[in-house]
Structure formats: structure tokens, C-alpha cells
Amino acid sequence: MRTLEELKGKHFDYLKKITAVDYLTYLEAVYMLYNIEEKKDEIVKVKLELPTDKKSRLSLPTVMHVYKSADWYERELQEMFGIMIEGRDVQRLLLENWNGIDYPLRKSFEWGKDYRKEGETE
């Protein structure tokens, strides 16, 4: 996160998007930054190794203090990829009645399986 703070010091002050890609053995978080004055792009990628035991979770520190626009993107990361955001109380964004254990944009997601919370109906 120090990289992001340094880049912000170099006028990369517009955060375009935070996203992630699941490469099966590891996850890659992607921060897309933009320098409005010089019209330059910068992409920061963070590699996150998947833990071997199921109890430990992936996590990233929050960048809310650097870019306020990170708010909803961080919520999306946690919801869709299960990357916990340290230093924030992240709430649900898109999915209602989701069990909160499985993450839809991971490659381990199974089609046709019922991922609703127990006891929830239509």
C-alpha cells in the first residue's frame, strides 16, 4: 500500500478500478490508477497466494485513506473474491441472501449449486 501512497504523491490521484483475477493457485488484485494532468495510466498488481488450510483467509489493507473511490470496489472484492479488507467494516454490496462462505467470481464456484443462506427461500 506504500506504493499507492507514493504514486498518489506523483499525482496519480484518480483511482479507476480495483479488481481481481483468480489464477487457481493465486489471486491477483489489480489497482488501476490514472494521472489526470499528464494523462498517464499506472497499474499495480498484488499477488495473493491462496492459503492451504481452509480456515485462514486472504486479506488486503484498505486504501480508503488514499482514495475515497475505493469504497465500493473494496466491498466488491470481499464479496466476490473473499479478499478480506483490513481496517474496514465491509458490508454486503450486491448479493442478497448469500451464504458469505463461497465467492462467486472464484474459479472454484460451481454452477447450479444453491449458495443461499440456510433456511432462506425465494
Next chain:
Amino acid sequence: MGLMRINVGPIHPSTHGVLRLVVDVDGDTIKNVEPHIGFLHRGVEKLCETRMYMQNPSYFEKLDYISPLSWDEIYVSAVEQALGIPVKEAAQWVRVIQLELQRIANHLLWIGTLCNDIGQMFTTFMWAFRDRAQVLKLLEDVSGGRMFYVHLRLGGFQRPLPPDFAERTYNLTDYLERNVLQYRDVLDENPIFTERLRNVGAISERDAIDYGVTGPVLRASGVAEDVRKSKPYYVYDKLDFSIPTGTRGDSLDRYKVRYREIFESIKIIRQCLDMMPNEGDIVGMPIRLIGPPAKPDTVIVSRELPKGEGIIYMVPDKQRPYRVSIRSPGFINLAALPKLSVGAKFADLFAIFGSLDVIFGETDR
């Protein structure tokens, strides 16, 4: 007086989709707004990973059903870059013309529904729909679909243009210019309309960048940022047009920026018609002739959509994308709604929300 929590919705504000807001008010003043989205979530990003490359454009058209061609084009461009397919020269000009037509149609509908949202009922709405219908008619004759086109193919289009396309487009720009100028009489010079929007939902240049708002909302705050200028694609670098910007960053400025963008788009279309080659094949590849990708690791395509900057971050694979990540302008503009509306009156909430031009197809994905 203590805070009162009001639940708004889930409602369907004009044409935008389904939204629920939880608003804390102190008397009539908004203290906090919490948007709840996700009612239109279809998992487009996940669906794309299971379909072949050219099966996906119709999903992308449903992201923003007001300007479907824009999302269609950005996805097809991403696939073209992944597979290393160049776009034919003539097709580039025609794509620019159609994208600008789509931008006009989007802004016209937005002006109409904004007026409905703020209580200037139906006159402007009917005018805007009348003019938008002419744009849709032209695009229908080109593509075969009135709302959803899906006529882009890799490298070009599905079929050649109708023979009278250039002449009809000229006539359409004249028609639009004449009619859109009339809006000024009922909107710009109407104090009821302007005072309803002036200083409502203002955001400063500093905050606009910090909160990441994009498109006309960012430009209304005075930041002249437009992907068509900063990273020109297709033939935009050969064209002469300006970027309208505002000064106060309020709802009225957002209206003025979009209103002036309509005329800039008309200017672009006329230049394209003058400068484009008369002869030239615009038909792209048939769908079945798609080979394996040319092996870039990632493809990032950035486009100026009518609502703001849209980005596709794609990781290509052999027959289908491995991952498609969508940055939609509506998502980030809606995330700034709490910042815009805290301190405003409750009655202004939808004057602010309407001015953002959020569409929930792309917000929820």
C-alpha cells in the same frame, strides 16, 4: 430534533432500474444516504467466462439498455485486441458515427427523464422521445434491431450500410440540431427548471477526483477529462471537437455539459461523413472464423461511454475469456451519491440522483 430514518424504495426511478435508499434526515436535511444496489445483478462477469467470445456481446448490450451499442463496441474491441484483429478503415469511421448517434440518443433520453424526476412533467419528455426515436430508426435500419443491435463483428460490422446512409444521417443531424435548440426555450430560459437544479448536489473539482466520479459528472466539476481526447481510439484524433466543462459542479452544470455534448456529437458526425472514404468494405469476420488468441496476458480497453469512462479488463483464453472485469461509470457515480446529497434537502435527492445518469444494468452487472 433527532434523526429520522426513511426507507426509499425499492423503486424504479424513471428508466434507471431498481434502487433502494436508506436516508437519515434531520427535519428536512439529509444527514446520510446509503444506497442499496444489487436488484439487477445477473452475474454478467461470471457468465462471460462460460461463453465463447462472440456469444457475449448481447450480454454487454443489456448492461446499459439506454446506449447498448457503446458497451457492445467496447467488448468487441477487447476481443479484437486479444485476437489481434485490426478494424477496417471504413468501419472505424462508421463505428464513430454510430457511437456518437448512440451518445445523442442516450443524452436525449436522460434530459427527458431528468425533467420527469424533478417535476417538469412530460413536455420535454415527449420532445426528447420524439427526437430519440428518429435516431433509433436510423440505427434500426442499419442493424435490424431497434433497441439492441448486436451487429458488430470482429473487424467491422455484420452487413454493409444501406445505400442512403450518409444522406439520411446528414438529414438527421439537421433535424436534431433544429429540434434540440428548442429545448433551450423550455429548459435553459425557464427559471423554474434552472433554480430547481442550481447549486443542488455540487461537488468540487478536488472531491470529484477523490471520489472517482466520471464522465459528464466529472467534467461538470471543471476537469476536462475525456478518453476521446486523452487516449484517442479509432479516428477521434483526426476530428475537431471540444470537451464541454462546467464550473460549479452542480446538477445544472451536469445538464449543461450533456446538452452541449449533443451538439459536439452532431459536429463529429458531420465531420466523419465529410472525411470518410466513399468506398470501403465494412463487413467483419463471420462469427465461426475465430482462432486462438494472440497471447497477450491482459487486455485493457478504455472508452468514453455516454455516461462516463468504461473499462474492460480482460484476461483472454483459448475460446472464451478467462476473466472479464467491467468498470462501469454508473457504479462509481452512484457510490458518490452520499457525498453529493449530504446537507441537501430531502426533496432535492432525486434532482441529484437524476443528474448522475445512473443505470442499474451496468451498476449491478
